[in-house]
Amino acid sequence: MSPRPKVRVPTAAAIIIGNEILSGKIADQNLAVLALVLRKLGVRLEHAVVIPDDLRRIVSEVRAAATAYTWVFTSGGVGPTHDDLTIAGVAKAFRKKVVVHPEMDALIRKTYGERLRDGHLFMARVPKGARLVQTEEVPWPAVLMKNVWVLPGVPEIFKVKMKLVESVIAAASPFFSLSVLSTLDEGNLKPLLDSVVRDHPAVEIGSYPRWTDPHARTKLTFDGGDRASCEAARKAFVASLPEGGFVSEEG
């Protein structure tokens, strides 16, 4: 039994951009990294797509995803060459112009100094209205246009930007995941869980059989955006367990 979630959790889509991935020249590494980060943040990744360096495809995918999901993440196509179309595509998806972001422009000029070339300044271009996200730990910013994160394809840099993603999403939608281990199997737990699920609609309750664990037959999870609600649901469940049914709890 896995009760269907009663809670609207934040959702996400990933748009991986690059001919080199579709042609097999490079294997994407970023989707798996993003999936893990989102899972930890309690954001459900529901869709991922890999598309060529094609402005029309970028525009249509970004526009559709920005409406359908809480967060959208693009990967790739943000360098200075002719096939780097993501900034233009995201701008067009929101019917905005591409503009030079003054802070980014200043940061680039300061960073490169005398080595500065036009190609470097290309990276200061953002969709009008985009926000730069930066932290003390990661001073080189990520571009966030409404709910769309415009991230680089280079895996090492993509990973660093994940810290910026975490800082914004954890603040926007906190997520708590508590758990309990029980000696009971799902068949015996069902009536107890049904009651807790009914009484705690703001908490997403899951149950997972543990086939190989000699101490506990089932793990129960209590997830949600409000810690007190998750704790109340877990407390009610633990109180309903028969003698010997409780093993331990976490979170």
Next chain:
Amino acid sequence: MSPRPKVRVPTAAAIIIGNEILSGKIADQNLAVLALVLRKLGVRLEHAVVIPDDLRRIVSEVRAAATAYTWVFTSGGVGPTHDDLTIAGVAKAFRKKVVVHPEMDALIRKTYGERLRDGHLFMARVPKGARLVQTEEVPWPAVLMKNVWVLPGVPEIFKVKMKLVESVIAAASPFFSLSVLSTLDEGNLKPLLDSVVRDHPAVEIGSYPRWTDPHARTKLTFDGGDRASCEAARKAFVASLPEGGFVSEEG
């Protein structure tokens, strides 16, 4: 300069199915494998999507892709458990029933013998009208429904099935790729190439600068479904090169 292809090459879409990939529990390995095989076959992979184990999503993605691309490849969701929905989804996409394929049923019974369980027979279910593809080298078949290959998610098995894919696609649409290395750069090659491109519309001609090669500045490719046409285009190009412009040829 990369002349736009003048030739309609076969295209493909990949549909990766599985909650475990979107949740970050497992990193997909099959897309990169498929991309390389298709490149070798001269099939252009134009779209790849990762979706959850959700019947409606499978139906809509398969239906759209089967119309838009020459070939479609699904990966995952073909086991015997409740979240294995791909066969049902592909059948529904074509408005067909799921039926037991007699040959597959016989093969499974013969293979498992006394160890046979209902879960094994589940693998004999196919969309009505589906074809089993098998070779002497790979006797366990792959399911091909019209232009949709229904492939397993397990990377080791997915790789084995690629041999079946190659056997069918190489026969359906042969592909030849010839090349020439030249000492000339793209700027000097442009007038020569323009002329060859114009005179050989059935051949896809590409040019690729080689920044780090001390012997050749550019690689030219002559791709297409007819070997004689590709050879004629290359011959015309080589004949047009000035003294010392030719380095070597391949294919």
